[in-house]
Amino acid sequence: MKTTADGLVIWETKTGEADRVVTLLTPNGVITAYAKNSLRPKNRLTSTTAMLSYSNFELYSGKNMYTIDDAQSIKRFVRLxxxxxxxxxxxxxxxxxxxxxxxxxxxxxxxxxxxxxxxxxxxxxxxxxxxxxxxxxxxxxxxxxxPDLSGCARCGAPEPQSLRFDLAGGAYLCAECAKALSLQPNCxxxxxxxxxxxxxxxxxxxxxxxxxxxxxxxxxxxxxxxxxxxxxxxxxxxxxxxxxxx
Ligand SMILES: [Zn+2]
The missing domain is CATH 1.20.1440 (de novo design (two linked rop proteins))
Known part of the structure; x- marks a missing residue:
């Protein structure tokens, strides 16, 4: 089945002699697609399927991944x-x-x-x-x-001078509550x-x-x-x- 999608190339892997398998971030999620001959210098997919290219892709859906039939460049971040x-x-x-x-x-x-x-x-x-x-x-x-940044996870203080940001918990403790738990402020x-x-x-x-x-x-x-x-x-x-x- 043929379909089109705008996609950003977020990963590329060389495969075969001069082909790429690319990971595309599209509005409808991440997909994997095969870009035949895209590592040949003069192929029409060479720049549109390169890392960080944002292109409109014509795709065929296959068993394990899509195949890119054609692509038009939308944006390239060339200065990067x-x-x-x-x-x-x-x-x-x-x-x-x-x-x-x-x-x-x-x-x-x-x-x-x-x-x-x-x-x-x-x-x-x-x-x-x-x-x-x-x-x-x-x-x-x-x-x-x-993260829950609305107030201290223990006493609710919304504007502490310094605080302990609890990375794993995704919340913070004000300095006083951190001290009560023998923790140092880090934020x-x-x-x-x-x-x-x-x-x-x-x-x-x-x-x-x-x-x-x-x-x-x-x-x-x-x-x-x-x-x-x-x-x-x-x-x-x-x-x-x-x-x-x-
Ligand atoms: Zn507190």
Whole structure:
């Protein structure tokens, strides 16, 4: 059966002599598709099925996967290729999407988040740590791990000066309640506000918040640890991105 879908290439694997198997994030979920001859330089699928290409695909459904018959480019994030750090971050986003986005089910929120994040990385309009934190926390929320940031999990305090963000539990304790449980605060009020802001509203406003350098660093550590606490495995693409900054 023939069908068409807009899709972002979030993974590619070489197969055969010059073919790719690609993972596509579409509005209707993640699918796998075969792109014959797409690694030959002059093939019509060469650029449209490359990593991070957003294209409209003509697909045939097969037994185990789709076969791409043709593709038209919608958007290519070409500047990413010349920025190693931004590219590495984009590939980490893709690995997370591959893990978190649903297969053949509504994935429009993941796709919109991915396209917005790649656009900002490509245009270099926001700092990489800020884009990374928004992507991590929002993708975790879409995957069902929305942290409860409304108040202290023990006493309900909504505006503590400092607090203990409980990564595994997806909630926080105010400094007093943390102390009562012999825990150290690990988060500031400014970072709590940033988290509420980037998770709470429309996606197109989620990237527009200001946080000082220390706050952004703390937010980045917590959002990354939040991802790792819930997916319960390491991510080689994240290790690679972090190694670039050392
Ligand atoms: Zn409390």
């Amino acid at each position: 290729a010349s920025d190693v750090e931004a590219y590495a971050l984009a590939v980490y986003f893709c690995e997370l999407l591959k893990l978190l986005a649903p297969v053949e089910e509504d994935a429009r929120d993941f796709l919109t988040l991915a396209l917005n994040s790649l656009y900002l990385l490509n245009e270099r309009k926001k700092s990489l740590p800020l884009i990374k934190a928004v992507f991590e926390l929002r993708s975790m929320a879409y995957a069902g791990y929305l 500031s009020r400014a970072v709590l506000h940033a988290m509420r802001y980037l998770l709470g509203g429309e996606l197109n406003r989620a990237f527009s918040f200001e946080l000082g350098a220390d706050g952004l660093k703390l937010l980045g550590e917590l959002s990354e640890q939040y991802v790792l606490a819930h997916i319960e495995r390491g991510l080689s693409t994240l290790d690679f991105y972090n190694a670039l900054k050392l």
